[in-house]
Amino acid sequence: MKRTRTLTLIALSLSLAGAASAQTADPSGTVTFVTTADPTFNPWSPNAFVESNLINELLFPGLTRWDKDLKPVPDLATSWKASADGLKWTFTLRKNVKWSDGKPLTADDVAFTFNDLVLKKELGANQGSTWRNSVTKVNAVNPTTVEFILSRPWASLPTYLAYYAGILPKHAFAGVTDPWKFTAFNKQNPISSGPFKISQVVSGATVRMVRNDNYWGERPKLQGVTFKVVPDSNAQLAQLLSGDVDQIAIGNPETVDRVKSSPNLTVDIATANIYYFVALNQDDPRFKDARVRQALLYAINRPAMITSVLKGYGQVATGPIAPIQKSFYNAKVQQYPYDPAKAKALLAQAGWKPGPDGTLMKDGKPFVISMPTASYQQLVPISLLVQQYWKDIGVKAEIKTMDWNSYIQQVIVKRDYQASAAWWSTPADPDVLPYYDSSAANVGNNIPNYKNPKLDTLLENGRKASSLVARRVVYNEAQALMAKELPYLYLWYPQSITASNKRVQGMRGITQAADFQYANEWFVTK
Numbered sequence: 001m002k003r004t005r006t007l008t009l010i011a012l013s014l015s016l017a018g019a020a021s022a023q024t025a026d027p028s029g030t031v032t033f034v035t036t037a038d039p040t041f042n043p044w045s046p047n048a049f050v051e052s053n054l055i056n057e058l059l060f061p062g063l064t065r066w067d068k069d070l071k072p073v074p075d076l077a078t079s080w081k082a083s084a085d086g087l088k089w090t091f092t093l094r095k096n097v098k099w100s101d102g103k104p105l106t107a108d109d110v111a112f113t114f115n116d117l118v119l120k121k122e123l124g125a126n127q128g129s130t131w132r133n134s135v136t137k138v139n140a141v142n143p144t145t146v147e148f149i150l151s152r153p154w155a156s157l158p159t160y161l162a163y164y165a166g167i168l169p170k171h172a173f174a175g176v177t178d179p180w181k182f183t184a185f186n187k188q189n190p191i192s193s194g195p196f197k198i199s200q201v202v203s204g205a206t207v208r209m210v211r212n213d214n215y216w217g218e219r220p221k222l223q224g225v226t227f228k229v230v231p232d233s234n235a236q237l238a239q240l241l242s243g244d245v246d247q248i249a250i251g252n253p254e255t256v257d258r259v260k261s262s263p264n265l266t267v268d269i270a271t272a273n274i275y276y277f278v279a280l281n282q283d284d285p286r287f288k289d290a291r292v293r294q295a296l297l298y299a300i301n302r303p304a305m306i307t308s309v310l311k312g313y314g315q316v317a318t319g320p321i322a323p324i325q326k327s328f329y330n331a332k333v334q335q336y337p338y339d340p341a342k343a344k345a346l347l348a349q350a351g352w353k354p355g356p357d358g359t360l361m362k363d364g365k366p367f368v369i370s371m372p373t374a375s376y377q378q379l380v381p382i383s384l385l386v387q388q389y390w391k392d393i394g395v396k397a398e399i400k401t402m403d404w405n406s407y408i409q410q411v412i413v414k415r416d417y418q419a420s421a422a423w424w425s426t427p428a429d430p431d432v433l434p435y436y437d438s439s440a441a442n443v444g445n446n447i448p449n450y451k452n453p454k455l456d457t458l459l460e461n462g463r464k465a466s467s468l469v470a471r472r473v474v475y476n477e478a479q480a481l482m483a484k485e486l487p488y489l490y491l492w493y494p495q496s497i498t499a500s501n502k503r504v505q506g507m508r509g510i511t512q513a514a515d516f517q518y519a520n521e522w523f524v525t526k
Contacts, residue, residue, distance in 0.1 A: 060166025
């Protein structure tokens with residue numbers, strides 16, 4: 001998920017040791033990665049998630065991208081400034097940028113991307129609610145100048161413009177009535193402006209890219225990039241060990257030692273702005289009671305799960321702002337150590353009493369939770385362990401396993417679930433409004449449909465604050481409130497484990513998303 005970037009199809013937050021000099025680069029070199037399902041070549045499509053995110057980074061740059069400190073720096077835009085009231089941001093675009101078909105990329109493309117796709121509520125664009133919360137319109141002032149007109153201040157706008165916010169070609173969508181059903185573009189042969197362009201798509205098998213000679217920046221050092229569609233993590237590992245792929249994200253930490261034993265591979269373990277959670281759909285009246293949410297978290301032995309599922313590669317989560325954000329992370333919030341007795345007591349206070357078979361009952365109904373999950377990474381074992389912990393306190397979880405794309409449709413798009421384990425990968429910024437604001441419930445990234453006017457106000461104030469000190473005060477209070485209220489049941493902050501062939505060089509070692517924003521620098525040794 002995104003958003004993921006969440007554990008994503010491949011995590012590229014690494015710094016490869018022993019980097020070879022550029023003189024040893026193979027000019028005809030290519031690299032091969034993996035993705036878990038057929039991607040969608042459109043970062044704004046409601047069906048584009050983890051299987052598509054990083055691929056789209058190679059095709060559709062945004063106005064900004066991240067530097068090594070995860071701060072926004074120029075990409076398609078060379079500079080930007082906000083008005084005194086914070087309600088208008090003006091971006092100056094890079095000159096002479098071309099699409100892969102040779103046509104110029106201009107402010108009209110930026111305005112089209114946001115006005116005609118992202119900001120149209122009826123289209124339900126991926127991350128659309130993030131932008132509709134604050135952006136009312138994007139104006140093309142002239143071919144190299146755009147204005148973002150806001151309904152309320154958004155201090156982190158340049159940061160979010162670096163987060164899977166690629167610009168699309170207006171001319172390619174001329175006459176298209178439904179942009180999400182534009183199969184020729186979204187699934188086959190998109191027009192791109194990044195360092196690579198699509199050369200071949202074989203559904204269920206491969207996506208091949210070649211160098212985009214119209215790319216505005218330094219000529220890519222690689223001749224091409226291939227993504228193999230490999231849903232199973234064990235198959236991914238086998239292909240890495242055999243040399244058929246060059247890099248994978250290791251979803252099962254038990255395999256780390258096996259990778260380390262290979263002389264051709266290197267393992268990188270890094271922190272990331274990711275947190276795992278169990279979402280409780282608060283359209284279900286049972287979960288509106290904070291005591292119930294707290295009880296269900298007290299019942300989960302998170303340290304034990306980190307040991308068994310992650311093999312220790314993670315730490316207990318306290319909220320959505322991860323420790324990688326050193327200036328904002330607040331560990332001094334309400335904690336939920338494993339305490340089944342406390343969980344049972346809170347549920348009893350909320351009116352849940354043991355029934356004849358031990359399952360808790362209230363108003364004559366047993367506490368049974370529908371809990372769909374996906375066959376992806378560690379989601380199934382996580383769900384099974386949560387199921388067991390909840391069973392120990394008298395709560396029954398019924399798990400249904402499905403493929404990743406079906407899971408996205410049911411849980412994320414349709415909100416057809418009662419509880420589900422998942423994760424968020426977000427920009428390394430404390431602005432989490434798109435994931436918690438009441439306006440993002442039901443149609444946005446507020447998956448639990450949690451609504452709290454007090455939290456809404458805090459997150460709005462965070463967007464208005466400009467100084468580090470002011471932002472820290474606001475987000476410390478917001479973290480304390482979220483830890484008490486538990487919009488999500490926070491599980492852990494995982495470490496990302498990436499295994500790579502040593503021949504792959506030139507990656508900056510920032511984060512998975514940021515490394516892909518500099519793909520023209522990658523190369524392989526001869």
